Amino acid sequence: MLLAKEPIPGRVKTRLHPPLSLEDAARIAAASIDDTLEVLAGVPAASRVLAYDGANVPAAARDYRLLPQTAGPLDERLATVFDALAGRPVLLVGMDTPQLTADMIAPALGPWPDDVDAWFGPASDGGWWALALREARGDLLRGVPTSRSDTGDLQLARLREAGLRVALLPMLTDVDEIADAVAVARLAPGTRFAGAVERALAATGALR
Numbered sequence: 001m002l003l004a005k006e007p008i009p010g011r012v013k014t015r016l017h018p019p020l021s022l023e024d025a026a027r028i029a030a031a032s033i034d035d036t037l038e039v040l041a042g043v044p045a046a047s048r049v050l051a052y053d054g055a056n057v058p059a060a061a062r063d064y065r066l067l068p069q070t071a072g073p074l075d076e077r078l079a080t081v082f083d084a085l086a087g088r089p090v091l092l093v094g095m096d097t098p099q100l101t102a103d104m105i106a107p108a109l110g111p112w113p114d115d116v117d118a119w120f121g122p123a124s125d126g127g128w129w130a131l132a133l134r135e136a137r138g139d140l141l142r143g144v145p146t147s148r149s150d151t152g153d154l155q156l157a158r159l160r161e162a163g164l165r166v167a168l169l170p171m172l173t174d175v176d177e178i179a180d181a182v183a184v185a186r187l188a189p190g191t192r193f194a195g196a197v198e199r200a201l202a203a204t205g206a207l208r
Helices: 022-042 074-084 102-109 153-161 178-187 192-204
Strands: 002-005 047-054 067-068 091-096 118-122 128-133 167-168
Touching: 002 022, 002 074, 022 118, 022 192, 047 074, 091 102, 102 118, 102 128, 118 153, 128 153, 153 167, 178 192
Parallel strands: 002 047, 002 091, 047 067, 118 167
Antiparallel strands: 091 128, 118 128
16 A cells, blocks of 8 residues: 655645755655555555545556545544555555665565564654554554654554564655755666656756
8 A cells, every 4th residue: 555645736745845846846756656656566465555645646556446545644544544454464655765666565565474463664764664564453553643753663662562563674764855855866766756856956956
């Protein structure tokens, strides 16, 4: 499952502005979504779900089951989409890590060890980028504060307090600020995301 927001200028990646325009920030978000969808299309899955906040669904997600996101804070939106898949195994990733590769999520997509109930992908800013549950449950996310430097620690603690045995996926950098975008573009050359970042920086004169 991919959690994403429609890339509308002024609604996504606003922390890239300035130095980038809101339009370029939205184009970078769109590229990030498309790169992530491409990776997910190439991994084994019984079904693919797009938990989406928006009206215009990306063309690359036309074969996905669409779950509209509910209103409210992020923890409630996350909990709601997990509740929609309650009891089923699910892997959720976000739209902010276009450096994602199939190898990074392979452990959560193959046979799980008997002593693992969840896979957790921490982010370098203190958040998280992936969560896989053997049995989806929204209560494991509802009420966990988000967009904080300790969000990842709090979410991991919630999982463990519920008795889940958690294994870790690689730590990745979420794209929030311009320095993140530049760093991730360097990690993923040749992606749509890297091209969008390069064009946006060129428009500001930063590459001249």
